[in-house]
Amino acid sequence: MEDPDGPGLWEVRDSEIHGSGVFAAGAIWNGERVIEYCGEKITKEESERRGDLHWARSLETGGGAVYLFTLNKKYDVDGAFPWNPARLINHSCDPNCEVHIVKGRIWVVALMDIEDGTELSFNYGFDAEDYESHPCRCGKARCVGYIVGEDYWPDMYKQIAKKEKAAKQKARK
Numbered sequence: 329m330e331d332p333d334g335p336g337l338w339e340v341r342d343s344e345i346h347g348s349g350v351f352a353a354g355a356i357w358n359g360e361r362v363i364e365y366c367g368e369k370i371t372k373e374e375s376e377r378r379g380d381l382h383w384a385r386s387l388e389t390g391g392g393a394v395y396l397f398t399l400n401k402k403y404d405v406d407g408a409f410p411w412n413p414a415r416l417i418n419h420s421c422d423p424n425c426e427v428h429i430v431k432g433r434i435w436v437v438a439l440m441d442i443e444d445g446t447e448l449s450f451n452y453g454f455d456a457e458d459y460e461s462h463p464c465r466c467g468k469a470r471c472v473g474y475i476v477g478e479d480y481w482p483d484m485y486k487q488i489a490k491k492e493k494a495a496k497q498k499a500r501k
């Protein structure tokens with residue numbers, strides 16, 4: 329399913345961050361819609377079921393991942409399909425794109441002018457729960473080390489501090 333505004337704007341290649349990535353295939357302007365994140369609209373209940381399933385499978389095979397996207401309070405989008413290249417866009421702590429949900433559709437929109445050949449990224453916005461299962465390799469100067477939405481960074485730091493304190497207390501005994 330190709331983005332009518334997008335053909336020619338992006339291409340899929342190997343990424344230095346992780347697996348395959350999506351790269352600008354020409355100059356992209358700040359505010360431009362780059363690609364649509366497509367998938368199947370599912371209920372939260374179904375989303376939870378698939379999340380557990382995909383996660384178990386990815387632990388088993390070491391490959392694959394969970395591509396569930398929060399659409400609204402009632403529904404998620406499962407983007408784990410080959411016809412959704414936007415699923416390959418990597419997370420970054422200092423991204424050049426962000427996601428806009430417009431009338432039930434998910435668009436990846438440029439946050440700045442992006443040069444031809446640059447890898448596209450957005451912040452996945454994960455919460456701080458299970459942050460340790462999602463290490464970040466974005467390599468940006470402001471990388472926090474985990475794939476966690478910026479709003480949750482304080483929570484994550486709190487959890488890390490708590491763990492460090494517990495580890496110190498254990499070492500003292």
Ligand SMILES: [Zn+2]
Nearest residue numbers: 421464466471
């Ligand atoms: Zn990072």
